[in-house]
Amino acid sequence: MTVYDRYRTLLHKLALVRARAPGGDSPEADALLDTMDEVWDALSEGERAAMERERARLALAPDTRAVPA
Template sequence: MTVYDRYRTLLHKLALVRARAPGGESPEVDALLDTMDEVWDALSAGERAALERERARLAVAVDTRAVLA
């Protein structure tokens, strides 16, 4: 798995965890964020730019589900 793919996997897992427990931090979220920080440092500038767009899209999707619930 590439670093880019690893970060995408973590990003999607974070979105799922946050959707299950909106509004609060948890040890699982903290651990995911720590791992994501480490992986982020290994990404190229182009990979980071692509992932920024994906992070924004996922944030909107999670917010929309929270509103609909």
């Protein structure tokens, strides 16, 4: 699995977790976000741009990915 595919999978898992518990944080969401932070750092600029489009398609809030360092 590529880094891009891994991040995409995590993003979709996060969408499902948030759909189950809207408006609230959960330990599961926090763990996913921590993992996503690590994977985000490994993405190329092009992959990050593509992932931004994916996030928009899923209509997720801006905090669903790590902020690049």
